[in-house]
Amino acid sequence: MKTTVLKCLLLDADVIIYLFKxxxxxxxxxxxxxxxxxxxxxxxxxxRNSIGNQISIDLKGEYKSGKIKILDIDAEKAxxxxxxxxxxxxxPELHMGEIESIALMMEKDYSNLILCTGDGGAIIAACLLGIxxxxxxxxxxxxxxxxxxxxxxxxxxxxMKKWKKQGEVNLIQGIGLHKEK
Amino acid sequence: xxxxEGIGKRLRETRRSIEMTLKEAAKKAGFRNYQTLAKxxxxxxxxxxxxxxxxxxxxxxxxxxxxxxxxARYSFSISWRKSKETKKLPIIEQTLKTLLERYLxxxxxxxxxxxxxxxxxxxKKHLSYESAAELGEECAKFLGLGKRPALSLSYTLEKDRNxxxxxxxxxxxxxxxxISSNDISAICINSNExxxxxxxxxAHEFFHIIYPSKSDSSCGLNDTTNIEKWANAFAxxxxxxxxxxxxxxxxxxxxxxxxxxxxxxxANDLGVSTAALVWRIVNLGWIKRIDAEELLQSDILKAQxxxxxxxxxxxxxxxxNHFVSMVFKAVSEGLLSRAKAAEYLMINLANLDxxxxxxxxxxxxDYSIKVPIT
Numbered sequence: 001m002k003t004t005v006l007k008c009l010l011l012d013a014d015v016i017i018y019l020f021k022x023x024x025x026x027x028x029x030x031x032x033x034x035x036x037x038x039x040x041x042x043x044x045x046x047x048r049n050s051i052g053n054q055i056s057i058d059l060k061g062e063y064k065s066g067k068i069k070i071l072d073i074d075a076e077k078a079x080x081x082x083x084x085x086x087x088x089x090x091x092p093e094l095h096m097g098e099i100e101s102i103a104l105m106m107e108k109d110y111s112n113l114i115l116c117t118g119d120g121g122a123i124i125a126a127c128l129l130g131i132x133x134x135x136x137x138x139x140x141x142x143x144x145x146x147x148x149x150x151x152x153x154x155x156x157x158x159x160m161k162k163w164k165k166q167g168e169v170n171l172i173q174g175i176g177l178h179k180e181k
Numbered sequence: 182x183x184x185x186e187g188i189g190k191r192l193r194e195t196r197r198s199i200e201m202t203l204k205e206a207a208k209k210a211g212f213r214n215y216q217t218l219a220k221x222x223x224x225x226x227x228x229x230x231x232x233x234x235x236x237x238x239x240x241x242x243x244x245x246x247x248x249x250x251x252x253a254r255y256s257f258s259i260s261w262r263k264s265k266e267t268k269k270l271p272i273i274e275q276t277l278k279t280l281l282e283r284y285l286x287x288x289x290x291x292x293x294x295x296x297x298x299x300x301x302x303x304x305k306k307h308l309s310y311e312s313a314a315e316l317g318e319e320c321a322k323f324l325g326l327g328k329r330p331a332l333s334l335s336y337t338l339e340k341d342r343n344x345x346x347x348x349x350x351x352x353x354x355x356x357x358x359x360i361s362s363n364d365i366s367a368i369c370i371n372s373n374e375x376x377x378x379x380x381x382x383x384a385h386e387f388f389h390i391i392y393p394s395k396s397d398s399s400c401g402l403n404d405t406t407n408i409e410k411w412a413n414a415f416a417x418x419x420x421x422x423x424x425x426x427x428x429x430x431x432x433x434x435x436x437x438x439x440x441x442x443x444x445x446x447x448a449n450d451l452g453v454s455t456a457a458l459v460w461r462i463v464n465l466g467w468i469k470r471i472d473a474e475e476l477l478q479s480d481i482l483k484a485q486x487x488x489x490x491x492x493x494x495x496x497x498x499x500x501x502n503h504f505v506s507m508v509f510k511a512v513s514e515g516l517l518s519r520a521k522a523a524e525y526l527m528i529n530l531a532n533l534d535x536x537x538x539x540x541x542x543x544x545x546x547d548y549s550i551k552v553p554i555t
Binding site for chain 2: 046079163
């Protein structure tokens, strides 16, 4: 049964790789409507298991079978959404996958999307863009989906809190923003 | 619409600059037909985020180059050390330029640019083989390279002198390059080469950085021009300073002879080729040239050299030790996302932790703890 409190999750590349690594990918798909940006879907193609072997990930296959939804957006539009506010030289520099994910969240049609990430740069960017309430840690997602497992520090609520705090400070002090903003 | 045309134009210019055809690029990028890419280049179709990420990767450029066009901040010149038969290397040149751009961008983020140390410059225009070797020795002292200069040179240039040493897989017949911008130089080494060869190449290229040559043209591997001879002599003096070689040599002086095994092990210990050590000893006048030639031709030396060297790992650093540590620092300060860091390091995101770990950085640690300085 899919959770009604938190339904639509947009996943960052690191989160997807980690979910495969800890064997919770399928459980996650059962509990949430999983969305992935097209760039992230293209980028995530394997993970390394505990002994370092490369195991392939087929997100396009998951998409074809209707288990996940892949969303895309124009490059220029996505870039402007993020970098018309954030100064690339002084603020966080993001990968196109994260830029696309954040830009999608700011589209009217996807105002229900919540981004699940553990990336410091992406969290700071979300704070600078005023959407910090719409990003959660993997641990938070797992809790809301009724899952429990010890996870890497990068995906914990505590880690998210730390970076959100940093993002708030940056926003107040104007660090990483264009001067005129 | 105008901006879309601008992106298309940049994509076309970049593709052409690396000598890639429209069909090749379209195939690599996974477009069903090349006409789609042609439309993007003509500004008749917008480029999707994923498509641009793929194209930027193929063209060895950052996405911002296409989306945030601003006048080029840096102009680079590259001098290759390769055989004349080796073709032009447009994509590798672009990769190298992008790497140095990223390095400079991180420097700016950390405010390191202002703290960049100055370099010793060779003021003499005309050198002899001997004076070039002496300069190499002086440089080894100046840089504080210690008892095994070949093993500390790369680290010292990167950490103390801010000269990045990039290791890339270069095609056969290409050993190294120097790349220079207005105010920074970097060295590129062929990671396919043997470690001792790479050490020598770094020293050789370092000469080209500090020698005031106006020419930025490339030179051949077996080039016999004066500058190339001086660069080799300089490298020899830098990696094998007299006191270092003397110390090695004195161990055997009482016996009045050097065995092949002593030489092979000594060279291995010093991080240079056996031939380099032998010729250095010849040039210092401690053994005769004719004996050296005979020795280097001997099958015993070749066999022992092969045997001992086969035990050594040929693994080179991933791109550059210092660059990896800068990228890690940027990630831990929230200045780069992890996926962007993987792009900076030209690896898949799934391999990022492994690359960091090789440099001793454990990604699950919290590096933000601060201690006040008293």
